[in-house]
Amino acid sequence: MVNPGHPSTGCKSCRLRRILCDSTRPSCLRCVKSHRICLGYDDLRQNEPQQTDTARRSYPLSGLSTSSCSRSLDIIQSSSTFTTTESDDRGSWELADLICLVEYMIAGNLEDERLNLSSRNVLFLSNITTGRHTSNESTGLFLSVLELTGTNFWLLHQPSPSLAVFSNASPKYYCVTRRLRDAIASCRASPALVASVFLLAVNDMVTNDSPVDRTWQTHVNGLLSLLAHIRPTSGWYCFCNAVQNVRGDNNFQDVVALLNDPFEKISLLLDISMLRLYDLCLDAERLLFIRQGAPRQLDVKKVQLAIKRLQRDLRVVHPMLSNCTKDENVEGFLAFRWNQYRTLNIIMARVLIRSNELIHSSNGYRDSKEFKILLKAVQQEVDEICSNVQSVARYNGGSGTPSPPKSELLTALSIVWPLQCALSAPGINEQQRLWISEKLWNIGERASIPQSMSLARLRDEATSDSDIIAGLLLIAISFSPLPS
Numbered sequence: 001m002v003n004p005g006h007p008s009t010g011c012k013s014c015r016l017r018r019i020l021c022d023s024t025r026p027s028c029l030r031c032v033k034s035h036r037i038c039l040g041y042d043d044l045r046q047n048e049p050q051q052t053d054t055a056r057r058s059y060p061l062s063g064l065s066t067s068s069c070s071r072s073l074d075i076i077q078s079s080s081t082f083t084t085t086e087s088d089d090r091g092s093w094e095l096a097d098l099i100c101l102v103e104y105m106i107a108g109n110l111e112d113e114r115l116n117l118s119s120r121n122v123l124f125l126s127n128i129t130t131g132r133h134t135s136n137e138s139t140g141l142f143l144s145v146l147e148l149t150g151t152n153f154w155l156l157h158q159p160s161p162s163l164a165v166f167s168n169a170s171p172k173y174y175c176v177t178r179r180l181r182d183a184i185a186s187c188r189a190s191p192a193l194v195a196s197v198f199l200l201a202v203n204d205m206v207t208n209d210s211p212v213d214r215t216w217q218t219h220v221n222g223l224l225s226l227l228a229h230i231r232p233t234s235g236w237y238c239f240c241n242a243v244q245n246v247r248g249d250n251n252f253q254d255v256v257a258l259l260n261d262p263f264e265k266i267s268l269l270l271d272i273s274m275l276r277l278y279d280l281c282l283d284a285e286r287l288l289f290i291r292q293g294a295p296r297q298l299d300v301k302k303v304q305l306a307i308k309r310l311q312r313d314l315r316v317v318h319p320m321l322s323n324c325t326k327d328e329n330v331e332g333f334l335a336f337r338w339n340q341y342r343t344l345n346i347i348m349a350r351v352l353i354r355s356n357e358l359i360h361s362s363n364g365y366r367d368s369k370e371f372k373i374l375l376k377a378v379q380q381e382v383d384e385i386c387s388n389v390q391s392v393a394r395y396n397g398g399s400g401t402p403s404p405p406k407s408e409l410l411t412a413l414s415i416v417w418p419l420q421c422a423l424s425a426p427g428i429n430e431q432q433r434l435w436i437s438e439k440l441w442n443i444g445e446r447a448s449i450p451q452s453m454s455l456a457r458l459r460d461e462a463t464s465d466s467d468i469i470a471g472l473l474l475i476a477i478s479f480s481p482l483p484s
Contacts, residue, residue, distance in 0.1 A: 095198050096478040098146075099407040102199075105150045106157060138192040141179045145196040148176050149203045153409075156207070156448040176200070184222075189229035191482055197223045201474055206409070209454040211463065217470045223477060224275075237264040239480035242271035252313045263333065266320050270340050271476050273314050274469055277344055280306050281465040284351055288358060300355050307348050317341055335388045339418040340472055342381040346425050347465045349374045353426055375427045382422040382432065389415055389439065410478055412447035416440060417471035420455045424463055 151172075180200070183193060197219055204216035227243050237259065245255055245268070252269060259265045280303065287299045321341065324334055353374055356365050365371055422428070423436045437456045444452030455463065 094479055094481055095195065096407050096410050097482075098195055098199060099202060099410055099478065102146070102150050102153055103407060103409065106154050137179075138183050138187045138190050138196070141176070141183045142192040142196045142199075144176050144179060145199045145203075148172055149199045152203055152207055153448075156450070189226045194223065194226050194230065195482075197226060198474075198477065202409075202478070205413070205471065205474065206449050206451055209450040211454070211458060214467070216474075217467060220470045220474050224473070227477070237261075237267055237481070239271060239477045242268055242275060245272050246275045252316055256316070262320060262324060266317060266324075266337055267476075269314075269317050269320075270337060270344075271473075273310060273317070273344055274340070274473055274476065276310055277347060278466060278469040278473060280310070281347065281351065281469060284355065285464055285466060288355055295358055297359055300359050304352060304355055307351055311345075311348055314341070314344065336414055339385055339388055339414075340476070342385050343418045343421045343468065343472060346378050346381050346421050347468065349378050350424075350426060351465065378425050378427060382425050382428055385418045385422045386432070386436065386439075389419070407478075409447055409449070410475060412443050412449060412452070413471065414475045416443060416449065416452045416455065417468050417475070419443075420463060420471075421468045423455070423458075424468075 177200075180196060183196070187193060201216050201219035201223055204219060208216055224243060227240050230240050252272075255268060255272065256265055259268060284303045288295045288303060318341070321334060321338055353371065356371070360368075419436050419440055423433060423440070428436075440452050440456035444450065444454075444456065
């Protein structure tokens with residue numbers, strides 16, 4: 001119930017309900033009860049960057065031995081001297097490299113060997129911790145999040161991991177989220193801050209096995225807000241370009257003219273489409289599907305019109321994907337982007353079907369020509385997604401020019417969300433449902449992803465369209481070059 005007496009200056013959730021937000025806690029108690037985490041992502045401030053110590057710029061991990069760093073960070077610290085003697089080509093690194101580094105740390109822990117970081121990994125970490133607008137606070141936050149993520153992923157590889165240790169109520173998690181909230185309030189958007197939120201989003205997505213806990217989606221929303229304040233890397237396609245084009249509401253044809261590389265065009269157009277559909281699905285869920293009482297026909301028509309406009313715009317991607325040269329180097333890239341394209345088509349068709357059933361009788365609409373066309377299109381997309389699973393498994397890069405294999409975890413996640421969308425698609429038969437559920441379970445077991453095993457047990461009512469798109473967005477962001 002809304003409290004009219006306390007206009008809040010805290011998180012957006014508390015402001016809408018006009019209740020006091022406890023800014024001294026990393027999670028507002030009222031937000032916790034509604035399965036929301038209060039991190040102040042809506043209160044990003046563009047303060048002046050703080051001065052960074054010159055000595056720490058050359059040795060960004062020095063002086064951390066007194067903190068509660070894990071053995072993995074101690075290994076990183078003692079592996080090599082962190083210098084920036086090589087060329088600073090930040091556009092050649094992706095956020096996915098962070099997950100690769102965590103997996104490398106896990107391998108060293110599991111084999112009980114010392115890690116010998118390559119000069120590329122050393123330079124990569126150095127550029128994050130000494131990047132533009134990076135402060136001591138954001139650097140310390142990044143290293144704490146790296147430790148937390150590495151510890152959680154290492155625990156997932158244990159014979160019988162207990163999901164209780166991944167609970168948001170754990171003291172270490174609360175400490176990290178408190179530091180994150182302070183950094184958001186006092187620091188400018190920087191590579192270290194972006195990397196911290198990205199790692200937290202991946203950590204919460206992977207370790208989450210509750211369908212009602214959407215903390216990881218809150219982190220994805222915060223990551224999108226941060227990227228809106230980041231300058232795109234010149235000369236490279238970056239997810240920031242998609243965020244800024246969505247805000248500018250540019251025409252698809254104008255966006256295509258901005259880039260010459262066909263792979264970058266495909267990536268940009270699909271990323272823009274995902275962002276637009278994400279906003280549409282959030283509006284549709286709020287106005288049509290979760291509200292009490294019958295929705296207004298005007299709201300239904302507005303959502304349908306926006307979906308059909310996006311369907312029309314997205315058609316330009318199909319010939320671009322079809323005309324790409326099919327060889328071994330780009331096979332995985334095309335399969336990855338094809339699955340994203342088909343997932344968006346399934347979601348748009350599902351929103352149209354569900355919205356039409358709200359204003360027409362269910363039996364009457366299911367006999368209509370439009371329903372049969374949409375259902376046939378969904379069936380074709382589901383079949384193609386299932387057939388492309390093996391191709392995506394050989395690919396680990398998503399944006400820009402196809403790249404060599406990277407993270408096994410992100411590769412698995414890039415398959416999980418299209419499969420989950422296919423699992424909840426309307427009209428699939430029981431044999432397809434069982435095959436997809438088994439595939440999701442196997443991926444979760446092999447890659448140690450509780451989220452995937454949890455999705456395999458869910459029916460279509462338990463997963464919202466916004467969850468699926470948020471998962472796709474996080475994977476797309478991970479394969480985008482690290483912003484400067």
